[in-house]
Amino acid sequence: MAKTGTAIAPSQGFRNLLGYDPFRGVFDFQRRALNEAMQNFEGDAAAIGAWTPAVDVYEDENTFIIKLELPEIKREDVKVTLDKNVVTVSGERRLENEEKRDHYHRVERNYGRFFRSFTLSPNANVEAISAEFKEGVLRLSVPKKEEAKPKQIQVEIK
Numbered sequence: 001m002a003k004t005g006t007a008i009a010p011s012q013g014f015r016n017l018l019g020y021d022p023f024r025g026v027f028d029f030q031r032r033a034l035n036e037a038m039q040n041f042e043g044d045a046a047a048i049g050a051w052t053p054a055v056d057v058y059e060d061e062n063t064f065i066i067k068l069e070l071p072e073i074k075r076e077d078v079k080v081t082l083d084k085n086v087v088t089v090s091g092e093r094r095l096e097n098e099e100k101r102d103h104y105h106r107v108e109r110n111y112g113r114f115f116r117s118f119t120l121s122p123n124a125n126v127e128a129i130s131a132e133f134k135e136g137v138l139r140l141s142v143p144k145k146e147e148a149k150p151k152q153i154q155v156e157i158k
Contacts, residue, residue, distance in 0.1 A: 065139065065141055073136070
């Protein structure tokens with residue numbers, strides 16, 4: 001009779017039934033060390049590196065809308081540029097009271113420079129883009145060209 005893989009190497013569940021797993025301590029140590037390293041890495045990277053603001057992109061029959069969440073960023077710290085058919089939003093969110101950072105217990109919010117770029121549809125009217133910054137949300141409105149808007153025509157059925 002041929003031996004199967006489970007007969008040769010018992011599963012984790014079977015080892016637990018025996019009550020002794022010689023590698024459990026090693027695995028627990030690795031898991032704890034990895035979790036601690038990831039928490040430290042995430043906190044430091046979030047505090048000092050670039051970040052990406054959340055965005056919603058949608059359209060109605062007349063306009064493409066791009067909304068970016070930019071909390072605690074001043075209007076003058078946000079730059080919107082248009083190059084060919086690509087609109088780019090960039091800026092920076094600075095850590096408040098940076099000199100008192102040693103007294104922080106945890107820094108999970110992202111700080112630093114950011115940028116997002118969006119390739120606009122060929123039927124976007126790039127000459128008429130408008131922007132509004134209100135309550136930490138930047139809203140870019142890009143109207144559609146007239147020929148891109150849906151039209152209804154009367155078709156006579158015979």
